[in-house]
Amino acid sequence: MTGKIIIETKSLVKQFSMAESFFTALDSIDFTMNEGEFTGLIGPSGSGKTTLLNIIGSLDKPSKGEALVLGESIGTLSAKASAALRNRSIGFIFQNFNLLPVYTVYENVEFPLLLLGVEAEERRVMVEEALRWVDLLDKRNSRPGQISGGQAQRVAIARAMVKKPRLVLADEPTANLDAANSHHILQTMKKLNEDLGTTFLFSTHDEKVMTYLKRRIFLVDGKIDRDERV
Amino acid sequence: MINLKLAWRNIRGAGIRAILNSLVLSLVIVIIIWMQGLYDGMSEQMSRAMIDMELGGGQLWHPAYDPYNPMELPDAHQPLSDKLKKYVAEGKITPILVVQGTMYPHGRMQAIFFRGIDPSQDIIQVPSRHLDNGDGYSIPVIIGKRMAENSNLKEGETFTIQWRNAEGVYDAADAKVIHIMDTPVSTVDIGQVWMPLNQLQSMMALPDAATLIISKADFEFSGEIIGWDFKPLSFLLKEVEALVKSKQGGGMLMSIVLLFLALIAIFDTQLLAVFRRKREIGMLIAMGMTPRQVGRLFTLEGSLYGIIAIAMSAIYGIPLMIWTQVNGLYFGDMMDDFGMALGNTLYPIYTVSKTLAIVITIFLIVLFVSYYPARKIAKMNPTDALRTNT
Numbered sequence A: 001m002t003g004k005i006i007i008e009t010k011s012l013v014k015q016f017s018m019a020e021s022f023f024t025a026l027d028s029i030d031f032t033m034n035e036g037e038f039t040g041l042i043g044p045s046g047s048g049k050t051t052l053l054n055i056i057g058s059l060d061k062p063s064k065g066e067a068l069v070l071g072e073s074i075g076t077l078s079a080k081a082s083a084a085l086r087n088r089s090i091g092f093i094f095q096n097f098n099l100l101p102v103y104t105v106y107e108n109v110e111f112p113l114l115l116l117g118v119e120a121e122e123r124r125v126m127v128e129e130a131l132r133w134v135d136l137l138d139k140r141n142s143r144p145g146q147i148s149g150g151q152a153q154r155v156a157i158a159r160a161m162v163k164k165p166r167l168v169l170a171d172e173p174t175a176n177l178d179a180a181n182s183h184h185i186l187q188t189m190k191k192l193n194e195d196l197g198t199t200f201l202f203s204t205h206d207e208k209v210m211t212y213l214k215r216r217i218f219l220v221d222g223k224i225d226r227d228e229r230v
Numbered sequence B: 001m002i003n004l005k006l007a008w009r010n011i012r013g014a015g016i017r018a019i020l021n022s023l024v025l026s027l028v029i030v031i032i033i034w035m036q037g038l039y040d041g042m043s044e045q046m047s048r049a050m051i052d053m054e055l056g057g058g059q060l061w062h063p064a065y066d067p068y069n070p071m072e073l074p075d076a077h078q079p080l081s082d083k084l085k086k087y088v089a090e091g092k093i094t095p096i097l098v099v100q101g102t103m104y105p106h107g108r109m110q111a112i113f114f115r116g117i118d119p120s121q122d123i124i125q126v127p128s129r130h131l132d133n134g135d136g137y138s139i140p141v142i143i144g145k146r147m148a149e150n151s152n153l154k155e156g157e158t159f160t161i162q163w164r165n166a167e168g169v170y171d172a173a174d175a176k177v178i179h180i181m182d183t184p185v186s187t188v189d190i191g192q193v194w195m196p197l198n199q200l201q202s203m204m205a206l207p208d209a210a211t212l213i214i215s216k217a218d219f220e221f222s223g224e225i226i227g228w229d230f231k232p233l234s235f236l237l238k239e240v241e242a243l244v245k246s247k248q249g250g251g252m253l254m255s256i257v258l259l260f261l262a263l264i265a266i267f268d269t270q271l272l273a274v275f276r277r278k279r280e281i282g283m284l285i286a287m288g289m290t291p292r293q294v295g296r297l298f299t300l301e302g303s304l305y306g307i308i309a310i311a312m313s314a315i316y317g318i319p320l321m322i323w324t325q326v327n328g329l330y331f332g333d334m335m336d337d338f339g340m341a342l343g344n345t346l347y348p349i350y351t352v353s354k355t356l357a358i359v360i361t362i363f364l365i366v367l368f369v370s371y372y373p374a375r376k377i378a379k380m381n382p383t384d385a386l387r388t389n390t
């Protein structure tokens, strides 16, 4: 671990406006994360995990307080700037795989590189490398509908990793997978974390995931309950 | 460029639906261009036929002459001036005398117009030369095919005609069908009986009189012709244009309905995409696109349907257009029921400017239809988009 701070939240609050009041989904969240961490947000459904990941991923903004990600203050970013941040530096992995259905496996992984304007030849090399990481080079021409859930999630990992982002946010990546596939996925991510030094932040309530984590942040009702390092 | 690539991938991914959308739109494009060509051809062909058979290069009317008001007809004639007579002798104009009368084909009574025409004229294509072939006993007349059918008359048959001359005296005589002419122009056919001009003038006791004067195509009257109203072709053809316009109105309505249906297909694809592809939109945003960019991508995707449709239209539409332009479209007797002077075969006319105008207009509409959903996307909240479970 390099020890460089990659995420820092200061009294982060997220409220959703309801009919006549506010619902506080995140309440005074204070935590920092260093480059190279392999950390999980753990908590029951509704505890605010996705909301926090979305803010850190600049898909949403804090209601109060501050979220600094890679030196950028999320609350003040323009749509363009936040898109650029995601594009360059953040990879997303979702619970429901979220592959582009009409694209092939190869094209799905290629997508972020197209957005980044990477040259064709370099693109090919990078996509093939990413597919090798997740051991799916032979499925390159398949469509998402033609592969298993475990394979789809590995494609999603390749897609998140292909541009070698500094931060990967994974929202319950194993929730729709069986035990064998979950372990496979976690081993893959762990290896990428170790080999490339990529920072991983998960959300989960899956016991299997916890054994892999080096740090566990427990969320209860939008508040940090415990923060323990292994 | 990258957007184009992505849009193309999405369209390709939509598969059969994309093909259907584009095909329907291309059909509409071709049909609208084709109909426009038909109407232009119709207008041109009808004008041509009427110029050839009836209008010449323009006409002089007796001030009382009104084709829609036969009540004035008994007074609508006057002798030709010396100047006009000179033009007649030079073959530049030909006078026509129009009077009302009655005919009794096979004992039936029928109100008609007699049209006196110089048998030797060649200004309009009414085959007046046949009028020289009379038998000396009965009055030689030419009638049109429709007229012959209606009154059940054949070539060589004789029937009685009756008229009231300028002095108010009723008289009758035998007329013989010397020729039946086949013309697309019904106004020189239905209810019209053509006979030699001098014969009609003497029947009416109106020497030298004419109701209207038809000029040769390229002839221009020098100065004002006193006592006559000049009716240029633009005036005489107004009716044709109005008629085509009225028919075109129906065609236009059909075009709009067709276009509407095609646009609904695209609109449906694009707008439903906003909901159906919500997660995809969220994903695109998560991967680093701004909502605006995604909106632009969707607009591009929609307009690609338009481009594909135009390409498809060109592939089968251009040969089809060339073929119909060369060979014409055979409508047979149907054309007559249409109430137009068209003949059996219609030759559509396609102009580059109108075709382009149609194509561009449709493309702009497609662009607009695709733009609307894009606006919705641009306003979308990515976290909501990602949350949906579709």
Ligand SMILES: Nc1ncnc2c1ncn2[C@@H]1O[C@H](COP(=O)(O)OP(=O)(O)O)[C@@H](O)[C@H]1O
Residues within 6 Å of the ligand: A016, A017, A023, A025, A043, A044, A045, A046, A047, A048, A049, A050, A051, A052
């Ligand atoms: N857009 C929203 N509007 C209103 N309430 C929301 C919205 N997003 C999340 N919430 C609420 O915030 C709480 C935390 O949600 P979430 O972050 O998705 O939890 P988790 O991911 O831990 O299951 C839940 O009670 C949820 O209903």
Ligand SMILES: [Mg+2]
Residues within 6 Å of the ligand: A049, A050, A051, A171
């Ligand atoms: Mg969640």
